[in-house]
Structures are given as C-alpha cells and as structure tokens.
Amino acid sequence: MNAAKLNLPKTVGVWTRPDSIRLINSKNIFEYMNGAGELYLGYRFHHLEVFDYASDSQDSILVELYFMETTGDAFGLLSLDWGGEPVSLDGSSASTSNKLFTSPTRALYGGGLLRLWSDHVYARVMAERETPASKEAVLALGRAIAAGAKNPPEPQLIKILPLKIGSAWNMRIDRLSFFRSHLVLNSIYYLSHENILDLDLSAEAVIAPYEHISNAGDPKRSQFLLVQYENLDRARKALNHFHDAYLPEYKKNITADSAAKSSSLFKLEDGWLAYKLLGKYIFIVFECPDQESAGAIIQKNESNLLKKEGNHER
Amino acid sequence: MKDKKRVITRRDFMRGTIGVTLGASILGVKWPTGEAKAAVSSLVTIVRDKNAMDSSKNVNSTILEKMLEQTLIKVTGRKNPKDAWLSLVKPNEVIGLVPTNHLNPTHDEVVDVVKRSLMDAGIPKDKIGLAQGGPSNPKKCDSLIALPALKAHWLTGIGTVLKNYIMYSGSPSSYHQSNSAKLGEIWNLSFVRGKTKLVLVDSLFPLCDKGPQADPRYQWPYHGLIAGTDPVAVETVCLNIINEKRNAIRGEPWPLSPPPICVEAADKVYGLGTSRMENIKIEHDGWEHELLL
Numbered sequence: 215m216n217a218a219k220l221n222l223p224k225t226v227g228v229w230t231r232p233d234s235i236r237l238i239n240s241k242n243i244f245e246y247m248n249g250a251g252e253l254y255l256g257y258r259f260h261h262l263e264v265f266d267y268a269s270d271s272q273d274s275i276l277v278e279l280y281f282m283e284t285t286g287d288a289f290g291l292l293s294l295d296w297g298g299e300p301v302s303l304d305g306s307s308a309s310t311s312n313k314l315f316t317s318p319t320r321a322l323y324g325g326g327l328l329r330l331w332s333d334h335v336y337a338r339v340m341a342e343r344e345t346p347a348s349k350e351a352v353l354a355l356g357r358a359i360a361a362g363a364k365n366p367p368e369p370q371l372i373k374i375l376p377l378k379i380g381s382a383w384n385m386r387i388d389r390l391s392f393f394r395s396h397l398v399l400n401s402i403y404y405l406s407h408e409n410i411l412d413l414d415l416s417a418e419a420v421i422a423p424y425e426h427i428s429n430a431g432d433p434k435r436s437q438f439l440l441v442q443y444e445n446l447d448r449a450r451k452a453l454n455h456f457h458d459a460y461l462p463e464y465k466k467n468i469t470a471d472s473a474a475k476s477s478s479l480f481k482l483e484d485g486w487l488a489y490k491l492l493g494k495y496i497f498i499v500f501e502c503p504d505q506e507s508a509g510a511i512i513q514k515n516e517s518n519l520l521k522k523e524g525n526h527e528r
Numbered sequence: 529m530k531d532k533k534r535v536i537t538r539r540d541f542m543r544g545t546i547g548v549t550l551g552a553s554i555l556g557v558k559w560p561t562g563e564a565k566a567a568v569s570s571l572v573t574i575v576r577d578k579n580a581m582d583s584s585k586n587v588n589s590t591i592l593e594k595m596l597e598q599t600l601i602k603v604t605g606r607k608n609p610k611d612a613w614l615s616l617v618k619p620n621e622v623i624g625l626v627p628t629n630h631l632n633p634t635h636d637e638v639v640d641v642v643k644r645s646l647m648d649a650g651i652p653k654d655k656i657g658l659a660q661g662g663p664s665n666p667k668k669c670d671s672l673i674a675l676p677a678l679k680a681h682w683l684t685g686i687g688t689v690l691k692n693y694i695m696y697s698g699s700p701s702s703y704h705q706s707n708s709a710k711l712g713e714i715w716n717l718s719f720v721r722g723k724t725k726l727v728l729v730d731s732l733f734p735l736c737d738k739g740p741q742a743d744p745r746y747q748w749p750y751h752g753l754i755a756g757t758d759p760v761a762v763e764t765v766c767l768n769i770i771n772e773k774r775n776a777i778r779g780e781p782w783p784l785s786p787p788p789i790c791v792e793a794a795d796k797v798y799g800l801g802t803s804r805m806e807n808i809k810i811e812h813d814g815w816e817h818e819l820l821l
Binding site for chain 2 (some may be wrong): 247248250251252253297298324325326327338340343344356372397399401402403404405406407408410459482483484
C-alpha cells in the first residue's frame with residue numbers, strides 16, 4: 215500500500231502538496247526524527263511517507279503516513295494516547311468516549327493534530343498553526359486517508375481484557391495500550407530500563423489499569439499486563455527473566471503446568487504483584503491493594519482468555 | 529544471584545535504592561550516600577511575561593530582550609546586562625551558543641536576543657557562534673551558553689538541560705535508556721568541563737509530554753526564561769514545572785515515564801550541581817499565572 219492508493223489530494227483548501235514524496239524507511243528514520251525512531255521501530259514498521267502541504271497565506275500542514283506491517287501495529291500507535299476529540303472520518307457518529315471498543319475510535323483531534331488508524335496506516339496530520347481553516351483542511355486530509363480503507367477490528371489480544379472485574383474493578387479503557395517493545399512499555403508504565411520481559415517484534419502485549427472505586431477517597435489503581443509470545447518456551451523464559459530481575463529475593467516456581475495452578479503472589483513496596491504463565495501467555499498485575507484482588511484480576515483475565523481460545527478453536 | 533548484574537527496576541525507585549543500583553550496574557561507581565557532600569545552594573531564576581508571545585505564538589523580541597536583561601541581572605547580581613555578561617565571559621573568548629534544534633526547538637528569537645546582548649556587552653560578533661552538534665563544536669569554544677528548550681523526552685524522561693549536550697559525546701545513542709543516567713558525564717568531558725557559563729532555558733512554549741514528536745495538546749504558554757549557572761539546579765526546577773503541569777492536565781499524578789534518572793546522577797555522581805529542591809533558591813519575576821512551583 216502507498217499514498218497513491220490513499221489518493222491524497224493535491225490541494226486542500228489553500229494548501230498544496232508537492233508531487234514528490236519524502237520516503238522514510240527503517241534505515242533513515244533516525245535522521246528524519248532525530249533519534250526518536252525507536253518508537254516506530256518498536257512496532258512492525260514498514261515505511262513512512264511524508265507530505266508538506268504549503269500555503270502562501272497560512273502555515274504549513276504536515277502529513278505523515280506510517281505504513282505498518284499489520285493493522286494491529288497501526289492500532290498500537292494510536293493506542294498510546296486516547297486523549298483528544300474523537301472524530302468520524304466516514305460519516306458515522308464518532309465515539310465521544312472510549313467506553314467500548316465495539317464503536318472504535320479511529321481518529322483523535324487536538325490542538326491542530328489529527329492522529330488516526332486506518333487499516334495498516336497510522337497517520338499524523340498536523341497544522342503548524344491551528345486555525346478554523348487549518349482544522350477543516352486537517353480533517354479533510356484525514357477523510358482522504360481513511361477513504362475506502364477497510365476497518366479491521368482491534369488486535370484480538372485486547373479483547374481478552376474484561377471491562378469489569380467483579381463489582382469493584384473497572385478497566386480504564388482510555389489508558390489501554392497495545393505494544394511490542396519494552397521501550398514503549400516504559401513510556402507507559404516503567405518497569406525497568408532493561409528488557410526484562412524479553413519483548414520483541416514477535417510478541418504482542420497489552421497494558422491497562424484497573425481502578426477500584428472505594429467509598430473512601432482516591433481510587434486504587436492496579437496495572438494489568440498481558441503478553442503473548444511466539445510459544446510456551448519463550449513465554450517461560452521471559453517470565454523467568456522477569457522474576458530474576460524484578461523479584462530476585464523471592465523463590466520462583468514457574469513450571470510448564472502452571473496453567474493448573476493459582477497465580478504466584480508477592481507483597482512488594484507498592485502493593486501485591488501476581489503473575490501467571492498460561493501457555494504462551496504471561497499475565498502480570500502490579501500494585502494491587504491485597505492478594506485477593508491480585509488473584510481475582512489474574513483469574514478473570516485467564517478465564518476470558520480460555521473462553522476466547524475455546525471459541526476460536528471451535 | 530550474587531554474580532548476576534543488578535538491573536534497575538521500578539522497585540528501586542520505590543525503595544529509594546536507585547542510586548545504589550545505578551552505581552553498581554551502569555555507572556560502575558559507588559553512589560554517595562547520606563550527607564557526604566556539603567549542601568550547595570544554587571540560584572535559579574524564572575522571568576516571565578504574559579506578552580512574550582501572542583496567541584499565534586509569535587515571539588515579541590522587545591519583551592524577550594527585557595526578560596533576558598532581568599535574567600542576567602538576577603543570575604549574576606550585577607547592575608546591568610553588560611556587567612552581568614562580563615562577569616560570566618571574557619571579551620576575547622570564543623563563545624558558543626547551544627540551542628536545541630529538534631522536538632520543541634529553541635526559538636530563534638531567544639538565540640538572537642542572546643547574541644545581540646553579548647554584542648552589546650562588547651563581545652565581537654565574530655567571536656559568537658552556534659555550537660550545537662558534534663564534539664568539534666565545543667572544542668572550538670572557550671565558553672558555552674546552553675540554550676535548551678523546556679521539554680520532556682520519551683526515552684530519557686526529561687530532555688532539557690543535561691541532554692542538550694548529547695551530541696558532544698559523538699555517540700548520542702549511547703546515552704538512551706538506562707545509559708541516560710550517564711548524560712552528566714558528557715558535561716565532564718575535557719573539552720566541555722567548566723565551559724558552560726550560563727544555562728538559559730527557553731520556556732516560552734514548553735512541551736510536557738515525551739514525544740518523540742511534539743503533540744500540541746501538551747504544549748502550553750509558560751512565557752518564561754529559566755536560568756542559572758548550575759545546570760543540575762536548573763534542570764531540577766524544569767523537571768518540577770513539567771511534573772506539575774502533567775499532574776494539572778490529568779488531575780491526578782502523571783509521573784514521567786521512564787523516570788529521569790540523569791538528574792540525580794548528575795548531582796551525586798558527576799558533581800555538576802544540586803538536584804535537591806531544598807538547596808535551590810528560586811527567584812521569580814513577572815507573570816504569576818500557573819508558575820507551577
């Protein structure tokens with residue numbers, strides 16, 4: 215897929231783009247964004263196409279089209295920040311909140327910047343200076359990028375996470391992120407500067423906080439992490455690595471039949487941590503107020519996974 | 529377990545053992561503990577003007593010039609900008625201005641007013657140049673004026689003062705991730721050490737989230753210049769402002785992630801200045817709105 219297929223207009227409002235495309239690949243992405251290419255290379259990045267829409271009377275509009283190897287990777291880039299105003303690019307009503315993924319938010323606008331997920335493409339369309347005219351042009355470019363594109367569903371992995379656990383725990387879906395790289399994980403929830411979960415492009419991971427709304431004061435928040443590896447062996451090694459680095463003073467008991475056992479639980483400085491290995495999946499929950507909550511969050515996610523895996527097999 | 533390399537984790541921050549782990553793993557030095565070092569008091573100035581930029585983000589250079597004058601007088605305690613500059617640099621020195629050129633770059637107007645102010649103080653035009661880039665740039669200079677812009681960074685937490693010299697290392701990617709703790713060592717390279725006479729942070733329109741590309745939702749009009757001669761103290765104040773803004777945006781704690789481990793290391797390991805807010809004297813002048821301190 216390339217921009218020609220996306221049919222970006224030559225002119226939008228008072229802005230016009232050149233005929234030539236700036237093409238960025240994994241070799242020169244660091245030159246393009248000064249060392250920050252790790253974010254995009256942390257996903258399955260194919261290439262980037264850049265267009266500058268210029269105008270004699272207005273500041274320019276920059277269009278960046280990140281072509282990703284999978285639609286999940288394009289979704290992942292959008293999922294790093296659900297803030298902004300949800301906008302509809304296909305005429306359907308835009309989700310006004312990110313309560314449910316059944317009506318997915320695919321485009322978010324704020325301060326002159328439109329970020330959108332369209333099939334294999336993650337796009338950033340940014341007006342250097344936000345004006346009513348530039349907003350109109352930015353949204354028009356967004357519609358052109360999304361026009362005719364398929365709207366595939368979000369990665370299956372995120373659908374494993376229940377929105378509620380019991381009556382007390384609600385997922386903060388506006389903080390749910392999909393990723394593959396420990397650098398990206400650290401930018402969401404810092405675990406370690408080292409890659410202690412052996413994350414790489416063959417893995418898929420989702421993180422989201424669960425909030426416990428109590429009668430007294432601030433909500434308690436626990437972070438739930440689910441990682442899918444290529445196979446059981448890689449998952450087991452990763453969990454061993456995690457345990458050695460994160461819980462060095464605790465004895466570990468990670469075996470191939472962990473699926474049959476309850477979660478491993480640890481009382482740490484910021485609350486209870488629980489983890490579980492289930493086939494090629496690792497479940498970890500951090501910062502739980504008690505071991506019952508930690509166990510319940512793992513257990514509910516585990517049963518959801520088993521249900522979905524079962525459905526899939528059938 | 530004894531033979532295994534210690535890894536910095538979230539738990540080190542919760543236990544307050546980050547320094548010990550850093551020392552044992554990345555830095556390869558013993559982290560000073562307790563009050564071994566004498567407390568140092570450093571001055572950081574913040575000068576703000578509501579009209580430094582207009583609603584279209586155009587910088588008012590006349591106002592900026594006055595803000596710089598106030599800054600120079602406050603930082604040095606001298607009576608006027610000329611005396612202030614001449615207490616920091618010598619007229620025959622080659623002076624390098626070191627702005628940031630990516631991710632919320634330093635405004636050209638800031639670089640221009642500094643250059644003009646130096647010339648007004650009697651520094652010849654041909655002795656003042658831009659010195660951002662590889663190691664050859666600081667090598668040519670007798671004095672450096674660091675001119676970073678206030679911003680967070682997605683790989684190092686904060687990307688303002690200490691990170692401003694990353695290109696001087698000749699190997700910038702070596703200072704990402706856990707190695708960002710070592711950013712302070714660049715300031716101690718033989719051709720950098722002692723040359724920085726002023727750190728002046730362009731805080732006109734900061735960026736409080738980490739990029740890697742600027743998102744305008746996380747930029748805001750602070751309309752300030754933050755300055756001092758202690759780079760760590762200036763960075764510490766900048767960090768405070770970024771954290772306060774992030775918490776205000778979300779209405780709940782929103783810590784920088786990954787945590788900016790370079791700041792404390794610059795103090796305790798590299799001896800570049802103080803990272804303790806209690807040892808920093810902040811003098812503020814001008815616009816009071818959302819000072820964030």
